[in-house]
Amino acid sequence: MDPTGFLDLAAPVLGSGLRLAVPLLFACLAGLWSERSGVVDIGLEGKMLAAAFASGAAAAQFHSPWAGLLAGILVSIGFALIHGFASITQRGNQIVSGVAINFLAAGLTVLLGQVWYGQGGRTPQLEASERFLGIDLDLGIGRALGESHGLGRVWSEVIAGHNLLVYLSLAAVPATWWILWRTRFGLRLRAVGDNPHAVDTAGVSVAGLRYRAVIVCGALCGCAGTYLAVAQSAGFVRDMTAGKGFIALAALVFAKWKPFNALGACLLFGLLDAMAIRLQGTPLPGIGTVPVQVFQALPYALTVILLAGFIGRSIPPKASGIPYTKDR
Amino acid sequence: MSSTSRRELPLVVDYGLIPILNLSVAFLISGLVVLAIGENPLEAVAIMIRGALGYSEGIGFTLYYTTDFVFTGLAVAVAFHAGLFNIGAEGQATLGGLGVALVCLTFDGAPWWLVFPFALAASMAFGAAWAFVPAWAQARRGSHIVITTIMFNYLAATLMVWVLVELMSEPGTMSPESRTFAEATRLPFLRDFLTPWGIDLGQSPLNPMVFVAILAAIFVWVLVWRTRLGFQIRTVGKNPIAAVYAGIDPGHVVIVAMLISGALSGLLAVNEVMGTQHRLLLEFVAGAGFVGIAVALMGRSHPFGVVLASLLFGILYQGGAELAFEKPKISRDMIVVIQALVILFAGALEHMFRPGLVKLLDRPRAVAARGGA
Numbered sequence: 001m002d003p004t005g006f007l008d009l010a011a012p013v014l015g016s017g018l019r020l021a022v023p024l025l026f027a028c029l030a031g032l033w034s035e036r037s038g039v040v041d042i043g044l045e046g047k048m049l050a051a052a053f054a055s056g057a058a059a060a061q062f063h064s065p066w067a068g069l070l071a072g073i074l075v076s077i078g079f080a081l082i083h084g085f086a087s088i089t090q091r092g093n094q095i096v097s098g099v100a101i102n103f104l105a106a107g108l109t110v111l112l113g114q115v116w117y118g119q120g121g122r123t124p125q126l127e128a129s130e131r132f133l134g135i136d137l138d139l140g141i142g143r144a145l146g147e148s149h150g151l152g153r154v155w156s157e158v159i160a161g162h163n164l165l166v167y168l169s170l171a172a173v174p175a176t177w178w179i180l181w182r183t184r185f186g187l188r189l190r191a192v193g194d195n196p197h198a199v200d201t202a203g204v205s206v207a208g209l210r211y212r213a214v215i216v217c218g219a220l221c222g223c224a225g226t227y228l229a230v231a232q233s234a235g236f237v238r239d240m241t242a243g244k245g246f247i248a249l250a251a252l253v254f255a256k257w258k259p260f261n262a263l264g265a266c267l268l269f270g271l272l273d274a275m276a277i278r279l280q281g282t283p284l285p286g287i288g289t290v291p292v293q294v295f296q297a298l299p300y301a302l303t304v305i306l307l308a309g310f311i312g313r314s315i316p317p318k319a320s321g322i323p324y325t326k327d328r
Numbered sequence: 329m330s331s332t333s334r335r336e337l338p339l340v341v342d343y344g345l346i347p348i349l350n351l352s353v354a355f356l357i358s359g360l361v362v363l364a365i366g367e368n369p370l371e372a373v374a375i376m377i378r379g380a381l382g383y384s385e386g387i388g389f390t391l392y393y394t395t396d397f398v399f400t401g402l403a404v405a406v407a408f409h410a411g412l413f414n415i416g417a418e419g420q421a422t423l424g425g426l427g428v429a430l431v432c433l434t435f436d437g438a439p440w441w442l443v444f445p446f447a448l449a450a451s452m453a454f455g456a457a458w459a460f461v462p463a464w465a466q467a468r469r470g471s472h473i474v475i476t477t478i479m480f481n482y483l484a485a486t487l488m489v490w491v492l493v494e495l496m497s498e499p500g501t502m503s504p505e506s507r508t509f510a511e512a513t514r515l516p517f518l519r520d521f522l523t524p525w526g527i528d529l530g531q532s533p534l535n536p537m538v539f540v541a542i543l544a545a546i547f548v549w550v551l552v553w554r555t556r557l558g559f560q561i562r563t564v565g566k567n568p569i570a571a572v573y574a575g576i577d578p579g580h581v582v583i584v585a586m587l588i589s590g591a592l593s594g595l596l597a598v599n600e601v602m603g604t605q606h607r608l609l610l611e612f613v614a615g616a617g618f619v620g621i622a623v624a625l626m627g628r629s630h631p632f633g634v635v636l637a638s639l640l641f642g643i644l645y646q647g648g649a650e651l652a653f654e655k656p657k658i659s660r661d662m663i664v665v666i667q668a669l670v671i672l673f674a675g676a677l678e679h680m681f682r683p684g685l686v687k688l689l690d691r692p693r694a695v696a697a698r699g700g701a
Contacts, residue, residue, distance in 0.1 A: 082672070092675070092679065096621070096675035097676035100668045103665075107663070107665035107667070111658075111659055111662055111665060114659050246479075250479060291494065293486045297482075297483055300480075307475060316472070
């Protein structure tokens with residue numbers, strides 16, 4: 001196959017892989033913030049779902065995607081604070097609290113959606129002006145590379161033309177890295193996830209740092225949910241996260257709690273998803289038809305294998321999941 | 329836990345007052361949600377109780393749901409005793425269903441009492457097998473059981489789609505489900521036995537698995553508090569390091585406890601696949617694995633508590649169905665909200681009222697002591 005033909009074939013899959021990776025990336029970074037500070041969060045799924053509903057409803061109500069984003073972020077932070085209250089202030093079991101958050105979101109979104117709109121839990125269909133749509137970012141480069149084939153296609157389908165939230169998610173990766181690894185606040189935040197006693201001894205509030213991390217986690221989950229309901233689709237539908245929060249959790253484990261690894265893991269999982277869609281029913285040369293389920297199962301299977309230590313070792317922050325007790 | 333909340337409280341307060349207080353708050357907030365929707369919460373409660381307990385068909389459905397929740401609740405509880413959080417009951421029950429369906433399809437047409445023991449064994453074996461890998465990975469490779477069991481839930485769901493679409497679905501049909509079992513092979517409904525006695529269970533799918541659920545609860549009680557293995561499980565759960573000093577291999581105990589947990593989850597499938605649906609369906613577990621978490625938390629991991637909590641959730645599920653029927657504004661998702669609030673208040677926030685209660689109960693004592701001196 002000539003390179004141009006290959007690029008023509010690969011570009012749409014890569015582009016759709018990137019778009020599918022965006023909610024995972026937001027949620028994965030959200031989990032990274034929370035768990036780096038010592039708060040385990042299996043409620044990413046629930047926060048995303050709640051944000052998707054809130055953003056869909058707000059975008060329809062105020063006819064603006066920005067209202068949707070704001071509502072998504074605020075509601076998601078609200079849920080994150082419930083989790084924070086349970087796991088930081090009350091020192092409850094963080095897994096249990098996460099499970100509760102997931103159910104609360106799953107139930108409340110559909111319940112309220114049904115009461116407000118009566119469409120089986122959907123929010124109203126959004127107009128184009130109420131959504132984040134692809135921005136025209138040609139800059140003349142696509143045209144220079146040759147519009148409809150080869151590198152030109154790679155430019156127009158993989159790099160340019162996505163909506164704002166796609167680029168925001170990509171920008172969140174170096175931002176997270178810089179804040180957590182290059183600022184004093186970030187050092188303390190990571191320290192609180194590894195050795196909270198040391199941070200406490202230094203006179204910095206453990207609870208304060210953890211609450212800030214949980215709020216950032218909520219905001220990022222809010223972006224993830226908004227992306228689903230207001231950018232990728234035109235409104236919220238019941239259970240629209242469909243396990244993405246848990247794939248993001250898997251990606252976090254896969255990324256060994258590091259931001260650039262997270263980008264890689266999410267792109268990999270997004271690409272697997274895109275390939276599953278692209279290869280549906282298409283036989284692969286030499287292998288035959290691969291069931292879609294193989295691609296769907298791979299992120300989970302890979303994570304289990306990684307966690308069992310067969311491909312490298314993935315070790316969470318030392319104090320994550322352990323409530324901090326001051327009196328010792 | 330702060331020093332005040334660790335203070336001793338009378339057992340009645342610890343095992344009676346605090347759980348009831350936590351539950352009351354969960355239900356109070358649920359009531360506020362109903363109020364916000366624009367319905368009367370008291371009326372809703374009345375409809376639910378009438379729907380779940382007011383007539384014999386409703387009771388039949390309530391006990392049928394209860395049966396499911398007892399199995400998953402016990403499964404989560406056994407794992408809790410070993411200090412493990414088994415979020416994988418959903419996936420383990422799904423695999424149990426595969427086992428039951430394989431047995432029933434192989435012996436299709438044979439009388440049910442002949443197939444029943446094999447179906448029980450297959451459900452437990454498949455459920456346990458699905459719990460084994462996460463258990464082994466936790467015990468021997470140090471990976472975290474919560475993450476692995478979550479992954480195994482999704483793996484189970486994907487596997488199930490593949491099996492039902494590619495292997496088990498009937499040729500010519502598009503629906504992802506297996507062939508329906510012959511009438512003789514299905515578990516009999518209790519309603520068929522009770523009608524001659526004047527008890528009309530209506531269409532409720534209550535079947536002999538309800539008795540198996542009670543036996544399972546008794547089994548778990550004996551296991552946890554009356555056997556050497558139960559002692560080892562509790563020791564590992566409380567303090568794995570102490571367990572090592574006592575000559576117990578925590579890894580071994582973790583694996584065995586998870587196998588038992590998976591087997592208990594698997595049993596749910598006999599109730600659903602052989603007793604109710606009579607065929608293998610996608611997502612037949614329908615979240616019961618997660619209800620098990622709520623039930624185990626509410627029942628404080630004690631089999632008796634688990635049975636009581638399962639009954640409460642059985643009432644919620646059956647009553648919720650009736651409520652959704654009579655008040656379309658309160659859809660069945662309300663039950664999911666109540667479930668979430670129960671998990672939140674009985675689980676994650678279980679110690680919220682402790683410091684307050686300690687203060688409240690200490691004051692009269694302190695006053696009395698001062699008065700006496």
